[in-house]
Amino acid sequence: MQRYMKIVANIDKEPVNKETVIDAHNISKVYNPDTIPVYAVNNVHLHLLKGEFTALVGPSGSGKTTLLNLIGGLDKPDSGNIYINGVDITQLSSGELIDFRLKNIGFVFQSFNLIPVLTAKENVEFIMLLQGAGRSERDDRIKQLFRQIQLEDKLDSRPAQLSGGQQQRVAVARALASKPRFVLADEPTANLDSQSASNLLDIMAKLNKEEDITFLFSTHDQRVIDRARRVVRLVDGKIVSDSAAVATEHA
Amino acid sequence: MMILMMAWRNIWRNKMRSLVIILSIALGLFAGISVLGLYKGMMKSRVRNVIDAEQSHLQIHDPGFKNDYEPKFILQNGSSLLKTINALPQVKTASPRSITNGMLATASGSSGVQINGVIPDLEYKTTQLKAKIIEGKAFDPARKNQVIIGKKLATKMKLKTGAKLVLTFTDTAGNLVSGAFRVAAIYRSDNAPLDERNVYVNISDLDNLLNIPGAFHEIAILLKSDEDVGPVQQLLKQKFPGYQIENWREISPETDLMVKTTDQYSYIIMVIIMFALAFGIINTMLMAILERTREIGMMVALGTTRVRIFLLILTETIFITITGTPIGIAAGWLVINHFNKHGLDVSGMGGEMMSSFGFGTMIYPEFPIDKLFGILVIVIGTALISCLFPAMKALRLRPSEALTR
Numbered sequence: 001m002q003r004y005m006k007i008v009a010n011i012d013k014e015p016v017n018k019e020t021v022i023d024a025h026n027i028s029k030v031y032n033p034d035t036i037p038v039y040a041v042n043n044v045h046l047h048l049l050k051g052e053f054t055a056l057v058g059p060s061g062s063g064k065t066t067l068l069n070l071i072g073g074l075d076k077p078d079s080g081n082i083y084i085n086g087v088d089i090t091q092l093s094s095g096e097l098i099d100f101r102l103k104n105i106g107f108v109f110q111s112f113n114l115i116p117v118l119t120a121k122e123n124v125e126f127i128m129l130l131q132g133a134g135r136s137e138r139d140d141r142i143k144q145l146f147r148q149i150q151l152e153d154k155l156d157s158r159p160a161q162l163s164g165g166q167q168q169r170v171a172v173a174r175a176l177a178s179k180p181r182f183v184l185a186d187e188p189t190a191n192l193d194s195q196s197a198s199n200l201l202d203i204m205a206k207l208n209k210e211e212d213i214t215f216l217f218s219t220h221d222q223r224v225i226d227r228a229r230r231v232v233r234l235v236d237g238k239i240v241s242d243s244a245a246v247a248t249e250h251a
Numbered sequence: 252m253m254i255l256m257m258a259w260r261n262i263w264r265n266k267m268r269s270l271v272i273i274l275s276i277a278l279g280l281f282a283g284i285s286v287l288g289l290y291k292g293m294m295k296s297r298v299r300n301v302i303d304a305e306q307s308h309l310q311i312h313d314p315g316f317k318n319d320y321e322p323k324f325i326l327q328n329g330s331s332l333l334k335t336i337n338a339l340p341q342v343k344t345a346s347p348r349s350i351t352n353g354m355l356a357t358a359s360g361s362s363g364v365q366i367n368g369v370i371p372d373l374e375y376k377t378t379q380l381k382a383k384i385i386e387g388k389a390f391d392p393a394r395k396n397q398v399i400i401g402k403k404l405a406t407k408m409k410l411k412t413g414a415k416l417v418l419t420f421t422d423t424a425g426n427l428v429s430g431a432f433r434v435a436a437i438y439r440s441d442n443a444p445l446d447e448r449n450v451y452v453n454i455s456d457l458d459n460l461l462n463i464p465g466a467f468h469e470i471a472i473l474l475k476s477d478e479d480v481g482p483v484q485q486l487l488k489q490k491f492p493g494y495q496i497e498n499w500r501e502i503s504p505e506t507d508l509m510v511k512t513t514d515q516y517s518y519i520i521m522v523i524i525m526f527a528l529a530f531g532i533i534n535t536m537l538m539a540i541l542e543r544t545r546e547i548g549m550m551v552a553l554g555t556t557r558v559r560i561f562l563l564i565l566t567e568t569i570f571i572t573i574t575g576t577p578i579g580i581a582a583g584w585l586v587i588n589h590f591n592k593h594g595l596d597v598s599g600m601g602g603e604m605m606s607s608f609g610f611g612t613m614i615y616p617e618f619p620i621d622k623l624f625g626i627l628v629i630v631i632g633t634a635l636i637s638c639l640f641p642a643m644k645a646l647r648l649r650p651s652e653a654l655t656r
């Protein structure tokens with residue numbers, strides 16, 4: 001009971017604390033609850049501040065994708081609440097969630113990120129059109145984003161004409177096009193060679209540093225983990241370590 | 252705007268599949284239009300036959316005549332009536348006839364017939380009797396008791412030109428009378444049942460036997476233009492209220508009915524063709540969507556509303572449909588136009604059947620321009636309905652599941 005009170009108190013404070021972008025409380029996701037239940041995410045608390053550059057790590061099947069889907073509003077937890085800037089997204093209808101994702105969350109997926117019939121520029125523009133951005137705003141933003149991902153010469157290439165690394169960079173540009181509160185990336189480097197992976201990380205780190213963009217990405221790759229400023233480790237759906245927590249505990 | 256562009260590009264992702272479905276829409280439309288064109292041509296020629304070779308535009312009888320074809324119901328004051336009719340500017344020709352039902356007998360058998368007593372020159376102009384003759388010669392003014400019979404009857408009764416036969420019927424007084432006639436000619440029209448039933452003799456020969464000299468039962472009127480049927484009928488009804496004055500639709504209601512049912516029929520055929528097409532469209536769109544499960548899931552994950560996804564699928568379906576439509580219409584137009592000029596000879600297949608329904612063996616199809624709008628509504632409607640199911644499938648996708656597939 002006391003614990004519950006504490007959480008409520010915490011929530012009440014949420015809008016005041018502008019630094020918090022994600023606040024996940026006690027979230028769980030169980031697959032096949034009727035047959036052989038799989039606790040893909042088990043009672044997870046996660047608190048993410050603006051400007052953090054966080055890696056979600058853990059062995060295969062540990063629940064990284066599931067957790068990211070829950071935080072991104074692509075899936076609903078069986079229990080728990082997820083606050084994004086004070087809004088509990090677990091209470092939103094699927095229609096409201098679509099709108100919420102469009103306005104608040106940038107996504108980079110492992111593969112099949114881009115719409116194949118659209119050029120690199122159109123893929124980025126697509127999101128901005130969904131948001132109803134005007135022509136000049138789109139043009140300016142696209143120019144800026146493609147400079148940042150260093151693909152100014154590939155504006156009119158179709159995804160099939162781009163390398164895997166280039167495609168992921170376009171996906172990052174698209175994720176940022178909507179000016180989201182944070183970017184979720186599920187194993188963005190998994191299909192890339194190490195050179196491309198490190199290049200993508202460079203760009204993400206630079207955006208994080210220069211524009212204070214919040215990234216939460218999952219990965220297996222130790223070299224990627226090394227670039228993160230905060231590392232959250234999952235095993236069997238549970239957070240077993242969190243460098244930020246350690247840092248605060250020691251503080 | 253972007254949805255239109257995406258839809259268009261999506262169609263060409265699987266060129267072969269899209270082409271197949273576009274061509275089947277074109278083919279379905281082509282088949283539908285061809286059938287409609289064929290019907291339209293057939294109906295038109297059937298109506299022309301009814302007017303120009305069978306019933307004429309208008310017929311006048313004594314109101315009692317058509318009940319039993321009793322010979323006593325002659326047209327009163329027939330000759331002055333005929334004179335007035337011939338004076339009307341809209342009238343092309345008018346043919347008076349004496350008509351009775353009787354029995355045609357030869358040495359080997361007999362058959363019920365309608366005996367038409369005609370004035371040969373007027374009949375030739377009104378129903379083209381002379382042009383229909385395929386054996387023998389037209390009436391010879393110098394000879395008496397000649398008869399012209401139809402090919403179907405001639406075959407059935409094994410009659411040749413020059414053969415003798417006896418016509419038996421009752422006169423105005425109810426006495427049985429008979430006359431011996433010689434076959435002058437055999438005719439054939441596009442309407443086999445009529446050929447079997449109608450025989451033609453000189454009006455004076457028949458009137459003598461019926462004992463109604465100089466009288467007749469019917470005036471068939473051929474007008475210069477189809478449009479005048481209504482006004483002239485009105486006028487005659489006003490002037491001659493004591494007579495039964497009917498137009499061709501009233502005389503031959505089955506023709507009118509046939510034209511109308513064929514109209515409905517042709518829409519049914521269209522709907523059947525479209526029904527088959529609907530399965531093709533559903534199948535194609537379903538495959539296109541299942542192939543793109545991940546992509547659609549990704550689009551929804553990014554924040555594309557379901558309305559937009561639905562619009563995308565709808566637009567793709569419409570694009571496919573409206574690409575196929577002009578191809579089908581153009582092909583139909585070309586083929587129909589060709590046969591409209593040169594005629595389509597169906598004597599090889601089912602000429603017998605055609606003539607038993609009163610159709611010629613040459614069909615001149617006509618482009619069904621009057622039904623084009625209806626056809627387009629059906630085609631577009633089909634496309635819209637058939638994309639609903641695949642679209643529902645796409646809308647039910649959960650993004651988290653679609654992405655992991």
Ligand SMILES: Nc1ncnc2c1ncn2[C@@H]1O[C@H](COP(=O)(O)OP(=O)(O)OP(=O)(O)O)[C@@H](O)[C@H]1O
Pocket residue numbers: 031032038039040058059060061062063064065066067
């Ligand atoms: N749709 C589902 N139905 C049933 N079980 C599922 C489903 N999705 C995931 N799981 C299970 O949930 C657990 C967590 O899976 P998840 O995909 O989140 O792991 P992950 O850490 O992303 O693994 P990987 O590194 O291989 O991507 C696994 O045991 C998996 O088998």
Ligand SMILES: [Mg+2]
Pocket residue numbers: 064065066186
């Ligand atoms: Mg995963």
